[in-house]
Amino acid sequence: MCGEAALAGWGAARHNHPNVRNGRRAVAPLCPTAPVPLLPESRAGPTVDDIFLPSGRLRPDILDEATTRVLREALAHTRATNWDSVRTPHLFMGLLAAPDSGVFKWATKLGADLPGLLDQFRDLFHQANAEPVPPLLLNREFLSDNVIRLLRDAHGRANDCGRTSVTPMDLLITLFTTPNSIVAECFERIGVTAAKLTELAVIAEQKGGQA
Numbered sequence: 001m002c003g004e005a006a007l008a009g010w011g012a013a014r015h016n017h018p019n020v021r022n023g024r025r026a027v028a029p030l031c032p033t034a035p036v037p038l039l040p041e042s043r044a045g046p047t048v049d050d051i052f053l054p055s056g057r058l059r060p061d062i063l064d065e066a067t068t069r070v071l072r073e074a075l076a077h078t079r080a081t082n083w084d085s086v087r088t089p090h091l092f093m094g095l096l097a098a099p100d101s102g103v104f105k106w107a108t109k110l111g112a113d114l115p116g117l118l119d120q121f122r123d124l125f126h127q128a129n130a131e132p133v134p135p136l137l138l139n140r141e142f143l144s145d146n147v148i149r150l151l152r153d154a155h156g157r158a159n160d161c162g163r164t165s166v167t168p169m170d171l172l173i174t175l176f177t178t179p180n181s182i183v184a185e186c187f188e189r190i191g192v193t194a195a196k197l198t199e200l201a202v203i204a205e206q207k208g209g210q211a
Contacts, residue, residue: 051148051151051152051155052140055139056139056140056141057137057138057139057140058071058138058139058140058143058151061164061165062155062158062164062165062166063165063166064165064166064167066098066100066167066168067165067166067167067168067170067171069098070091070094070095070097070098070168070171071091071094071138072094072098073093073094073097073098074086074090074091074093074094075090075094075136075137075138075142076097077090077093077094077097077122078090078133078136078142079133079135079136080122080126081122081125081126081127082126082127082128082130082131082132082133083125083127083130083133084133084136084142085136085141085142085143085144085147086136086142086143086144086147087125087144087146087147087182088144088146088147088150088175088178088181088182088183089121089124089125089182089183089186090125090147091147091150091171091175092121092172092175092183093118093121093122093125095168095171095172095175096114096115096117096118096121097118098168099114099168100167100168100169101208102167102168102169102172102201102204102205102208103168103169103172103204105203105204105207105208106169106172106200106201106204109200109203109204110192110197110200121186124186146178149178150171150174150175150178151166151171153174153178154166154170154171154174155170157170157173157174158170169201169204169205169208172201173198173201173202173205176194176197176198176201177194177198181194184197
């Protein structure tokens, strides 16, 4: 289980972790009802079913209301931690700041306190000496390559599961199943594996679907 005492051990993993900036190849996340394909290594250009509009804006029609709230919180926490683009830890902060019932169930199964976990991630990735960040938008230019890949994977997972909109649980599970995930690595440092995080998230998602 992931208690606050154990989580405090993240202090050594600071916001300047080298993997935060490096691009990584992504694997499509698990869906309980479908096989998992590998994404091609090269990034495809915009297509008719891409997640971005021609203007670079993230397509609002692929997000449910709860996910839209999560991404707004991710933008707010990006600015609050003095980053000029959204990184994967900011997506996780958004999930913690605007949790839906599935995220609540996941945190309960993990034994984690959502506000406390949010505070620790915010402190861990805060850039104290950075310049103030101007307002950010949900546009391609304000999203890191890893975040773009993760959003595409989450969208693919939603489609594989028979849904047209990305849910917060799509984001959460994709955060844990993406190779070299910074968020999953933070939990690995305190003894909670990515496999365990994913298992609890999938269970929480299934329980939510049965409710």
